[in-house]
Amino acid sequence: MESAVRLRAAVTLLGRFPALAGVDLDITPGEIVLLKGPNGAGKTTLLRLCAGLCTLSTGQGWVLGHDLSSERRMVRRRVALLGHRTGLYDDLTVAENVAFWARAAGAGPQDVDEALERLSLTGRLADTRVARLSAGQRRRASIASLVVRRPELWLLDEPHAGLDQQTRDTVDTLVRGAAAAGATVVLATHELERIAALEPRVVSVVGGVVRGDNPTESHSPNSPSDAEGDRRGS
Template sequence: MEPVVDLRGAVALVGRFPALAGADLEVGPGEVVLLQGPNGAGKTTLLRCCAGLVPVVDGVARVLGCDLRADRRQVRRRVGLLAHATGLYDELTVEANVAFWGRAGGCRPEDVEAALARMGLDGRLRSVDVGRLSAGQRRRTSLAVLLARRPELWLLDEPHAGLDQAGRDLVDGLIGDASAAGVTVLLSSHELDRAAAVAHRQVEVVGGHVRPVPSADEPPAAPAEVDVEPGGPDVA
């Protein structure tokens, strides 16, 4: 079976800085993989590469069978990226935002309704302008957009951020249900205990490289040697 994510020696630059410096990662259908690592290690860049938003300049990079080096646009309708910036329109209501972004991803009206209900936004909040929402309510709206679009690959950057305990539990349930339905999930998180509980395995992103996280009875891998230019940007 073809992997959903297949990166081999993938290199991606942010400016002249190698945010990915020869990354190797293979993820299968329905798998939930946690990306861990310090700020600036390349986690966000890896997610954005898989979403077709950052070009891969060297190596192999295939997502859902699409060659990202040949045409990274073709994969964008099939993946869902939950990023730090919501991309929501403050002047539109919750429902209008989910419907707008859902239509951009080819979703059906019933998908919008189901997503609003799943995220607890089908009551009075559906008619509230996004600019008036709390941080947690905005996060729920972004998650509703993701659900409505029904992507084959979820790319989640700190998905629990801004949510209360109930919201965090809801995210964990969404990830479990998505995986059970065959959706592949890549997530980065600093809440390692919580995120590890929903992940099938963990990998560590260090200096633009990806390496497995050893189990308790395995010795840790040797640090990767990376040549970087001094003064590079802080890339998450």
């Protein structure tokens, strides 16, 4: 079976700093993978590399069979990244934003309606311009714009940030459903206790390299490695 993600000695430079310093990683289609590590470990850069948004400085990498050195544009058509930026157009309504991403992915109006419904973005809220939304509503609109694309690879950076309990539960349900349908989900979060329920494979990232890969690792937020990361910060 072809890997969803395959990296060999992957290095990504931010300026002169090696945000990724030689990552080796294989991810199988349909997996849910948690990237665990302290702030500044390289988790976000790894997600962005897999999304085709960062340059592979040295080493080799493939995402969904596409070479990250020469086919990053092809990668972007098949993956979706939920990052710290919303990826939304402020002058468009919520529904217009979701419809834009739906058209880009070849999805139809029914898919737009379903995505808006799943994220409780119906009624007057659907017709509200993004510039007038609260931070939590923007986050929900971003998730709806990801869901409507039905990507083969979901890349989620702190997916529960700024969300209420109901929407956090919805995100978990969406992740389970995506994986069950054959999509691959790679996420980075510090909310380890919540993510434990998804039973992810845990990949530890420290100093821009993979330091551990354990599908049965404890997700306790009070584990020594997490405490050390919190003290170090970024």
